[in-house]
Amino acid sequence: MAIRVGLFFGGRSTEHEVSVITALGAYEHLDKNKYEVTPIYVSKTGDFYTNPKFLQLKNFKDVDSLLLSSTKINFSKGGLNSGGFFSKAITLDIAFLFFHGSFGEDGVIQGLLEMYKIPYTGFNVMGSAVAMDKVISKLVFQALGFNVAKFVSIGRNDWIKDSKNCLIEIKKKLKFPLIIKPADIGSTIGINRAKTDMDLEFNIEVAAVYSDKILIEEAFEGCIEVNCAALGYNDVIPSLCEMPIRSGETLSYEDKYLKGGKNAKSTGMASLSRKIPAPISQNLTKKIQETTVKIFKALEGCGVARIDYFVDVKKEKFYVNEINSPPGSLAFYLFELLPIGIKYSQLLDRIIEDGLKRFEDQKKTQYIFNSPLLSQMAKAGGIN
Ligand SMILES: Nc1ncnc2c1ncn2[C@@H]1O[C@H](COP(=O)(O)OP(=O)(O)O)[C@@H](O)[C@H]1O
Ligand SMILES: [Mg+2]
Structure with missing residues (x-):
């Protein structure tokens, strides 16, 4: 029997669009013989919808009318259901999460799924x-x-209260x-980036629009950026290392997603220019993979x-960024170019398997404790 997978994407996040691209890119590679897929799209207002049309990027030209023809859904134990008179249950074997940013990448949706006992990926x-x-x-x-x-x-509140002291x-x-x-x-x-006091103040104000906590760090100069991924659950393997190529001092939103002009078919992070493997020593590659x-x-x-x-190539030293x-x-x-060559569809299979394994593992934990406390206290006449 096919595994029922809910593809969850979108979300109340500044990275909403990136999430749609990641999800629909992956959908193309999901084995349709193995999985029965239901798209669950979360709008920018944080509402949950389903509609087969969500599976094609071309239908996102006019999101408002797309939502009008879609079914709003709610969570229920083990899955979701469409509300109203013709309420229909959507039972899921697993939620495949493709969120980036707030309410999706940060534990919020994960918590909701735990409450409803729905297995999820990631x-x-x-x-x-x-x-x-x-x-x-x-x-x-x-x-x-x-x-x-x-x-x-x-903290944003400390900044608002006393920016001089923060500076x-x-x-x-x-x-x-x-x-x-x-x-x-x-x-x-x-x-x-800030080179002067004025830049610093202005850019703290900018960051404070997007978060209630602002991070200020020293800029690395003369370093290259290197990324490495890991895949697994109990058995974890590292990927190859890549060096993303930036057009300016900072790897920008444009570098990451908009390379190739307005009419280019964007494939999200996959369309960023990069060098694989990263031009660093074998020794450093091994250390970064282990890290x-x-x-x-x-x-x-x-x-x-x-x-x-x-990575400071000359000093053979690396710093973890995020x-x-x-x-x-x-x-x-x-993962594709690893000697063991993991294809995109196999990567998706493994992510699903890992999510299901974790759900099975959770069953080993007892979450409740049979206590005589309340009945004893009730017999004794209450709290006082
Ligand atoms: N300390 C730093 N020194 C120099 N450049 C940095 C530093 N931190 C971030 N950057 C630049 O900004 C980009 C985005 O920062 P990052 O922390 O990776 O956040 P994001 O989650 O937005 O990718 C990095 O890829 C890099 O180009
Ligand atoms: Mg980054």
């Missing part, structure tokens, strides 16, 4: 939440013994040029994630 609630937060994840990378950029984190604090600890980032979004949205697997496991990884690094779970286009291009 990182669990804890791993997703830590991976999404660039400040907390840096603290974890450091605790694991890896190098990271020198950084300061400030003093930042300049006491860090040296220009600086990179300013919203702490918990991706795709280079809201990320800017990737270590971090993946520390975050109780499942499915696929990509970790981004800065982790993406799931990465744009699921980083399929980093």
Whole structure:
């Protein structure tokens, strides 16, 4: 019998569009003989819809009218159901999550699925939440013994209350040029460079539009960027390393997704220019691959994630920048060229298998405890 897979994508996130592209790119490679696919699209307002039309990118030309012809759905135990008089149950064997950014990559949807006992792909609630937060994840990378950029984190409310003091604090600890980032979004949205006090102030204001926490870090100069992915659940394997090619000082949204002009068929992160394998020594490649697997496991990884690094080639030194779970286009291009050659469709099979395995493992945990506490207290006459 076919496995019933819900493809979840879109979402109330600045990376909504990127999520649609990742999901529909993967759909093309899903084995339709093995899987019965139901698309679950989350609108920018955070509502859940289904409609077979969501499976083709060309239908997204006019999202408002697409939604009018779609069925709104709600969660129910083990799946979803369409509301109203003709309510229909959609039972799912697994939710395949393709979200990037808020409410999807950060543990929120994962928590909802746990409550409804629906198996899902990718990182669990804890791993997703830590991976999404660039400040907390840096603290974890450091605790694991890896190098990271020198950084300061400030809360938006502290900035609003006393920006002068925040600036003093930042300049006491860090040296220009600086990179300013919203702490918990991706795709280079809201990320800017500062060379002067004025840039710094302005770019903190920009980052504060997108997050209530702002990360300020020293810019790496003379370093290349190297990314490496990991795949698995109990058995985890690293991918090849890639060097993404940027057109300016920073790898931009345009570099990542809009290369090739307006009319080009975008394939999301897959269309970024890159060098595979990255031009670094074998020794460094091995160290980065080992680090990737270590971090993946520390975050109780499942499915696929990509970790981004800065590498000082001359000093043979690397710094961990961030982790993406799931990465744009699921980083399929980093697994295809491995000596064992994992095809895109096989990558998808493994991500689904891993999600199902984790769900089975959860059944080993007892979540309730039979306690005489309430009945005893009730007999004794209540709390006082
Ligand atoms: N400390 C840094 N020094 C230099 N460039 C940086 C630094 N941090 C980020 N960048 C640039 O900004 C890009 C996006 O930053 P990143 O932390 O990877 O966030 P995102 O989640 O948006 O990909 C990086 O790929 C890199 O080009
Ligand atoms: Mg990145």
